[in-house]
Amino acid sequence: MLTQKISKKRRAYITVMRTLMLISALATAALVLFLVIYVFAKGLPNITWELLSTKPSYLQNRIGILPDILNTVYIVLATLLIVIPLGVGAAIYLTEYASNKKVVGIIEYAAETLSGIPSIIYGLVGMLFFCQFLNMKTSLLAGALTLVIMNLPTVMRTTQESLKTVPQSYREGAFGLGAGKWRVIRTVVLPGCVDGVITGCILSVGRILGESAALLFTAGFAHALNGVIEGLTSPGATLTVALYVYAKEQGEFGVSFSIAAILMILTILINLSATLVSRYFNKRRKL
Amino acid sequence: MSNIMTAENLCLWYGNTQALKSVNIEIPEKSITALIGPSGCGKSTFLKTLNRMNDLIPGVKITGDVSYNGTNIFDPSVDVNELRRDVGMVFQKPNPFPMSIYDNIAYGPRTHGIKNKAKLDDIVEKALRDAAIWDEVKDRLKKNALGLSGGQQQRLCIARALAVKPKVLLMDEPTSALDPISTSRIEELALQLKDEYTIIIVTHNMQQSVRISDNTAFFLLGELVEWGNTERLFSQPNDKRTEDYITGRFG
Numbered sequence A: 001m002l003t004q005k006i007s008k009k010r011r012a013y014i015t016v017m018r019t020l021m022l023i024s025a026l027a028t029a030a031l032v033l034f035l036v037i038y039v040f041a042k043g044l045p046n047i048t049w050e051l052l053s054t055k056p057s058y059l060q061n062r063i064g065i066l067p068d069i070l071n072t073v074y075i076v077l078a079t080l081l082i083v084i085p086l087g088v089g090a091a092i093y094l095t096e097y098a099s100n101k102k103v104v105g106i107i108e109y110a111a112e113t114l115s116g117i118p119s120i121i122y123g124l125v126g127m128l129f130f131c132q133f134l135n136m137k138t139s140l141l142a143g144a145l146t147l148v149i150m151n152l153p154t155v156m157r158t159t160q161e162s163l164k165t166v167p168q169s170y171r172e173g174a175f176g177l178g179a180g181k182w183r184v185i186r187t188v189v190l191p192g193c194v195d196g197v198i199t200g201c202i203l204s205v206g207r208i209l210g211e212s213a214a215l216l217f218t219a220g221f222a223h224a225l226n227g228v229i230e231g232l233t234s235p236g237a238t239l240t241v242a243l244y245v246y247a248k249e250q251g252e253f254g255v256s257f258s259i260a261a262i263l264m265i266l267t268i269l270i271n272l273s274a275t276l277v278s279r280y281f282n283k284r285r286k287l
Numbered sequence B: 001m002s003n004i005m006t007a008e009n010l011c012l013w014y015g016n017t018q019a020l021k022s023v024n025i026e027i028p029e030k031s032i033t034a035l036i037g038p039s040g041c042g043k044s045t046f047l048k049t050l051n052r053m054n055d056l057i058p059g060v061k062i063t064g065d066v067s068y069n070g071t072n073i074f075d076p077s078v079d080v081n082e083l084r085r086d087v088g089m090v091f092q093k094p095n096p097f098p099m100s101i102y103d104n105i106a107y108g109p110r111t112h113g114i115k116n117k118a119k120l121d122d123i124v125e126k127a128l129r130d131a132a133i134w135d136e137v138k139d140r141l142k143k144n145a146l147g148l149s150g151g152q153q154q155r156l157c158i159a160r161a162l163a164v165k166p167k168v169l170l171m172d173e174p175t176s177a178l179d180p181i182s183t184s185r186i187e188e189l190a191l192q193l194k195d196e197y198t199i200i201i202v203t204h205n206m207q208q209s210v211r212i213s214d215n216t217a218f219f220l221l222g223e224l225v226e227w228g229n230t231e232r233l234f235s236q237p238n239d240k241r242t243e244d245y246i247t248g249r250f251g
């Protein structure tokens, strides 16, 4: 009799908990769905070829986001171009060369901390250091360098983690054939960490696309149409910054929502490619 | 027959624990020397000292001498990469690189500067033939080596080691992860290879030692208890501990 009572109580408890969890799961899914549908509904109708392919003109009373698209491309490329060699180099040094495990531990800990700092602080420091101290003025390059510092820990950590998955037996095999340290790293270790580097890139691109605070300080919010070189040395807004500027300063919510929709699509694509890449490499590793 | 390698008063410590205690041994050229003994007695440690693979482990301290062809391998003027080219190694667990069969074999020669395609083709074919695996892989040289069976992978690793034309081949329990058929193929292979190479092989299997080796060395707790002609060691061991071990009365 007694046991029956307890088990009934338990069953009720389980039912309640299960329902609560289901509700929170549904709420999460509904929120995401609502957000996506809302942004797409408001943004997609305003996306025209003219919007995508022109620059803003007061004379013709027209807004175009081509400069912002190009600025985004420039800043992503410049950041990756600098952050990948630095991050991968640091990761290789820490896992393959550094012998003082304590120092390695401190650096890893610092990197973790660094990636948790609010981005506006990076912006402030970037403005003081790159724009003023190094006299780069407000420019895409100063913005890219600030983003390099922000993303360096991510690239370094993902590369390091994948370096650690390269079996020690590969290194032994190569050393055993008389290969020197650098050759072992180049031919056996590095190919094994490509997936980590790619993951780091994808995460970084996502973060760069989403960044506004740090760039407002360092890269500014101009909408001039520039080639790569002038682009990097002059101020410019990325898509995210442009979204902010159009909504906040000019009240152009239609344009802002169009940009939001574009960013949303890019985010989904990035997440998708991250999944595909990791699936591809997992499969290859099991071979 | 001259000795290609000798160890004199060789001691080795991992941090504070001594793993080799004053080992003295001579390795005759073009013969097979088997290292036997219970696990943890220092066989792998001794083997890895011979081509300085222990350099990779932090905290290893070594005293005493090992000479290869009359030169002390610990001498600062010795190029360790050249030493490892001459004293090759096959590991317990087959460890082919995750690349094509061809690239696996060509890895060593390329490391030592051979770039000519025709030359590499010749070396790859000869190494694979010498390791008795050519017929099985000749149609799939461009395929990934990780797709081979365990026994094939181990013969591939032997071929990879042979491709740099070593003088000495160190093998650390090369058959312990393999089935009996693959095991006997590798034993046959070792017997063929000794015409050209000096082989030092660690084995946990005393029958294997009797079947293939000319000399046997018995290790116990870091000490080289006794070594000499295999037949003699197994029929008339000098040391009581050797006798106990080979008659299975041990532990």
Ligand SMILES: Nc1ncnc2c1ncn2[C@@H]1O[C@H](COP(=O)(O)OP(=O)(O)O)[C@@H](O)[C@H]1O
Residues within 6 Å of the ligand: B014, B019, B037, B038, B039, B040, B041, B042, B043, B044, B045, B046, B057
């Ligand atoms: N990298 C290492 N660090 C510390 N101790 C080790 C290391 N490798 C081996 N040892 C120790 O050295 C002794 C000999 O090991 P090993 O040479 O592997 O023996 P065997 O090959 O005969 O089984 C063992 O006690 C083992 O625990």
Ligand SMILES: [Mg+2]
Residues within 6 Å of the ligand: B043, B044, B045
């Ligand atoms: Mg061992």
